[in-house]
Amino acid sequence: MKFRIPRGTADVLPKESRIWDFIEQTAxxxxxxxxxxxxxxxxxxxxxxxxxxxxxxxxxxxxxxxTFKDKGDRSLTLRPEGTASVVRSFVENKLxxxxxxxxxxxxxxxxxxERPQSGRMRQFTQIGVEALGSNDPRIDAEVISMALRQFEExxxxxxxxxxxxxxxxxxRPVHREKLVTYLHDVKEQLCKDCQSRLERNPLRIxxxxxxTCKSLTKEAPTIEQHLCDDCRTHYEDLKGHLDSMGISYIExxxxxxxxxxxxxxxxxxxxxxxxAIGTICGGGRYNGLVGEIGGNDVPGIGYAFSIERIxxxxxxxxxxxxxxxxxxxxxxxxxxxxxxxxxxxLDNLRKNxxxxxMDYLDRxxxxxxxxxxxxDAQYVIIIGEDEIAKQKVILRxxxxxxxxxxxxxxxxxxxxxxxxKR
RNA sequence: GCGGCCAUGGCGAAGUGGUUAACGCACCGGAUUGUGGCUCCGGCAUCCGUGGGUUCGAUUCCCACUGGUCGCCCCA
Numbered sequence: 001m002k003f004r005i006p007r008g009t010a011d012v013l014p015k016e017s018r019i020w021d022f023i024e025q026t027a028x029x030x031x032x033x034x035x036x037x038x039x040x041x042x043x044x045x046x047x048x049x050x051x052x053x054x055x056x057x058x059x060x061x062x063x064x065x066x067t068f069k070d071k072g073d074r075s076l077t078l079r080p081e082g083t084a085s086v087v088r089s090f091v092e093n094k095l096x097x098x099x100x101x102x103x104x105x106x107x108x109x110x111x112x113x114e115r116p117q118s119g120r121m122r123q124f125t126q127i128g129v130e131a132l133g134s135n136d137p138r139i140d141a142e143v144i145s146m147a148l149r150q151f152e153e154x155x156x157x158x159x160x161x162x163x164x165x166x167x168x169x170x171x172r173p174v175h176r177e178k179l180v181t182y183l184h185d186v187k188e189q190l191c192k193d194c195q196s197r198l199e200r201n202p203l204r205i206x207x208x209x210x211x212t213c214k215s216l217t218k219e220a221p222t223i224e225q226h227l228c229d230d231c232r233t234h235y236e237d238l239k240g241h242l243d244s245m246g247i248s249y250i251e252x253x254x255x256x257x258x259x260x261x262x263x264x265x266x267x268x269x270x271x272x273x274x275x276a277i278g279t280i281c282g283g284g285r286y287n288g289l290v291g292e293i294g295g296n297d298v299p300g301i302g303y304a305f306s307i308e309r310i311x312x313x314x315x316x317x318x319x320x321x322x323x324x325x326x327x328x329x330x331x332x333x334x335x336x337x338x339x340x341x342x343x344x345x346l347d348n349l350r351k352n353x354x355x356x357x358m359d360y361l362d363r364x365x366x367x368x369x370x371x372x373x374x375x376d377a378q379y380v381i382i383i384g385e386d387e388i389a390k391q392k393v394i395l396r397x398x399x400x401x402x403x404x405x406x407x408x409x410x411x412x413x414x415x416x417x418x419x420x421k422r
Numbered sequence: 423g424c425g426g427c428c429a430u431g432g433c434g435a436a437g438u439g440g441u442u443a444a445c446g447c448a449c450c451g452g453a454u455u456g457u458g459g460c461u462c463c464g465g466c467a468u469c470c471g472u473g474g475g476u477u478c479g480a481u482u483c484c485c486a487c488u489g490g491u492c493g494c495c496c497c498a
Contacts, residue, residue: 064496367450
């Protein structure tokens, strides 16, 4: 055993890939109903895109990016998230010329250099959406409801939706400054992490789990108190739309998203079974990002969830996707001549839309029967010397054990009419 | 970047400072000639993550490294 998988990555083996496919298909099905279209962007981008888009002071940019130089001395980075790339593409391809809003989704791997743990990998797969061009709170509500609908249809319940408004470029700085001033006096009592947060991302201090920090921030200025009229109205409208759709949510005034580009609406969806993490989906509005990346002042909102975490949540629920679908036919050939004939028959079965396989290991009949049984085939076709002489095969129903002779010419029609499609 | 726990065959899992490292599952072969699922029999780790050290002797003791896992930070 010489080679091992790199740290923080995982192979999705056939058994598991069924669940992945189920998740992807379910998500795509919902996207279609909501009129979101797929976009595929490169897995790497110019490093500067993420520095600008995600934010210089975020953990992602400061210490988690897979950055490398190519042979042309360009600094490139494996994408750590999807939004910056989509916005880049939106601007570069002038998608703003399309009727607003532009509604996009993507599915693909993301990369962050972190210590792996349950629900956190260095390469992980995100399914995400971006709706660009509208600042209407109704689209915030649409996006949130779409996420919940996807998880519901995947079989997840007991989900917890938390929402908040983090303000905009006019009201957030005011709050931020008051908060920093307030906390500066008690800086020495804050935990080590929060002391550094005070400089980098003071809003996060409000979300600290440390008991001392919690009590110190109890009376601290909240974002909610400082929202400007626009942001307040936007937030109230969003809640109204969620209410009218019957979506229950928890207002969490301390909910802060880690990436710099978020404005106004922020939300998270939590589920059981994701280790210590809990969050399966995070999202929010980013009205300044398109401008930051070189486009016009286009508002946007989006979210992303990771397939890995959905798989964990599904497993925690004991989701059963049912048995793997078995083969229609397994072919057993005995002897050289029969094998040649069987190869042709096998091809013909497949050509006629039947799933079929045969032995390639020169195994004896008993072993081939065993293989047929394991493949959960509905029928077995047996061809040996006798059958070739008669230009017939034996067709055996594996469920009942009944078997009969069928001529080569009638084989496809006979099987096709008897197969139970499943 | 920091901390806890762990590291035996394809998988799960016993075990001991000293000749042949349990067992279960899976897999392969057999139980008379070309027929599965049950049963029975047989096979399947010259080796116990890697490298050092202690020792007459280590898979069992110590150290380092690597990896896994869980948690912190942060996040999907």
